[in-house]
Amino acid sequence: MTESSPARAAHAPAVLDLAHLHGSLSDPALLSMNLLNEVSDHYPDAVSFAPGRPDPGGFAIEDVHRYLRIWTEHVTEAEPRGAEAARNRLYQYGRTKGVIQDLVARNLAVDENIHADPESILVTVGCQEAMLLVLRALRADDRDVLLATDPAYVGITGAARLVDLPVVPVDSGTTGIDLDDLAAKVREARAAGLRPRACYLVPDFANPTGLSLDVPTRHRLLDLAAELDILLIEDNPYGFFGDGAPPRPTLKSLDTGRRVVYLGSYAKTALPGARIGYVVADQPVVRGGESVGTLADELSKIKSMITVNTPPVAQAVIGGKLLDCDFALREANRDATARYGKRLRHLLDGLAARFPATSPVAWNRPDGGFFLVVTVPFVADDDLLAYSAKRHKVIWTPMHHFYTAGGGLRQLRLSCSSLTPEEIDLGLDRFASLVTDLLERT
Numbered sequence: 001m002t003e004s005s006p007a008r009a010a011h012a013p014a015v016l017d018l019a020h021l022h023g024s025l026s027d028p029a030l031l032s033m034n035l036l037n038e039v040s041d042h043y044p045d046a047v048s049f050a051p052g053r054p055d056p057g058g059f060a061i062e063d064v065h066r067y068l069r070i071w072t073e074h075v076t077e078a079e080p081r082g083a084e085a086a087r088n089r090l091y092q093y094g095r096t097k098g099v100i101q102d103l104v105a106r107n108l109a110v111d112e113n114i115h116a117d118p119e120s121i122l123v124t125v126g127c128q129e130a131m132l133l134v135l136r137a138l139r140a141d142d143r144d145v146l147l148a149t150d151p152a153y154v155g156i157t158g159a160a161r162l163v164d165l166p167v168v169p170v171d172s173g174t175t176g177i178d179l180d181d182l183a184a185k186v187r188e189a190r191a192a193g194l195r196p197r198a199c200y201l202v203p204d205f206a207n208p209t210g211l212s213l214d215v216p217t218r219h220r221l222l223d224l225a226a227e228l229d230i231l232l233i234e235d236n237p238y239g240f241f242g243d244g245a246p247p248r249p250t251l252k253s254l255d256t257g258r259r260v261v262y263l264g265s266y267a268k269t270a271l272p273g274a275r276i277g278y279v280v281a282d283q284p285v286v287r288g289g290e291s292v293g294t295l296a297d298e299l300s301k302i303k304s305m306i307t308v309n310t311p312p313v314a315q316a317v318i319g320g321k322l323l324d325c326d327f328a329l330r331e332a333n334r335d336a337t338a339r340y341g342k343r344l345r346h347l348l349d350g351l352a353a354r355f356p357a358t359s360p361v362a363w364n365r366p367d368g369g370f371f372l373v374v375t376v377p378f379v380a381d382d383d384l385l386a387y388s389a390k391r392h393k394v395i396w397t398p399m400h401h402f403y404t405a406g407g408g409l410r411q412l413r414l415s416c417s418s419l420t421p422e423e424i425d426l427g428l429d430r431f432a433s434l435v436t437d438l439l440e441r442t
Helices: 028-042 061-078 083-091 101-112 126-138 154-162 179-191 215-228 295-304 312-324 334-354 382-392 421-441
Strands: 121-125 144-150 167-171 195-201 231-235 260-265 276-280 284-287 290-294 371-375 411-415
Touching: 028 154, 028 382, 061 083, 061 312, 083 312, 101 121, 101 276, 101 312, 121 126, 121 295, 126 144, 126 154, 126 195, 126 231, 126 260, 126 276, 126 295, 144 154, 144 179, 154 167, 167 179, 179 195, 179 215, 215 231, 276 295, 276 312, 284 295, 290 295, 334 371, 334 421, 382 421
Parallel strands: 144 167, 144 195, 195 231, 231 260
Antiparallel strands: 121 276, 260 276, 284 290, 371 411
């Protein structure tokens, strides 16, 4: 401080009252993802059945560079301006809709029999952004509500909270969705003056239940959506990972009335670190009866105000991966699918070995995917999770986080996708020790 500089008084720091910030910041849906990360960070020596992430064993750093080169060569050969076009696409912001929609469309045609105009596809920063964009577009006023199978992935309920879109739970039942309950909830909402916009569901190996819709239910659901005049938001991150069973058709591939908004991601099937998702939104949009484009066009407007665009470098890596496997990503995941199936069977067999039929512990038996649900004779809440991690060195996910209107307090989710069979055995031994500990107290 110079002699001429006046002394400055200290100011009290700015303090923000949470009550004066958006209500979603106090919502449990926004806290649940961070909770598991914090528990894992505090107890790094615990076996964690919590994360639903892909097995990192198939990743190689060189693949990232190789995929970039493949994509760059593809653009260079396909475009009149060659290397200049490739450089500009890679280094510049690029179109808000993305720079690989044509490759995504070809992949969807090969793997899912979904034939989408590339212009109806919007490439997003992970599937989470796709969810947020769709819900932001559908939420027009306070009458609007979203239906979602219950329990549901916390990402969709959290995104709905961010845009002030209430979620009406629909019973999952034993088949993935209770169609009678869906129809009843839509009619009840309309009778109350509300406007049900869409129903969100994961038809294949859902997070968190592991449930899948059989093919007849898929057809009935599409018919019911048309009858009720609602959209279906189909989220399909796990569809490749059936344990030996033939793949079921996606709702979108069966959709003849453009009722389905299709959410996809390359996190589980290609490279999670790229954070590339997409949405197929081919629903026509009109103004005053005149066509103004598709829902994808409208979503791109919202995206331009949130992330501007999806990083072209990350898109190029995924584009190179798709080119490298000739767009047959399901076939490219054959070994990973076999590994996940083996781990799921190992987890199921391990539960059966530790908890006989006379045990009060029970679980469901998904035929693929990353998750299953265990029912226990005690409250499996966040406090017990912390105790389990600290005392027994095993981490799992409390199911109550996935219920919109409360529930699941005596259930927990186990994921085995990123664990070896040896780690599964060690984790199950520790979980069995936790159960014994709690049962001895009662």
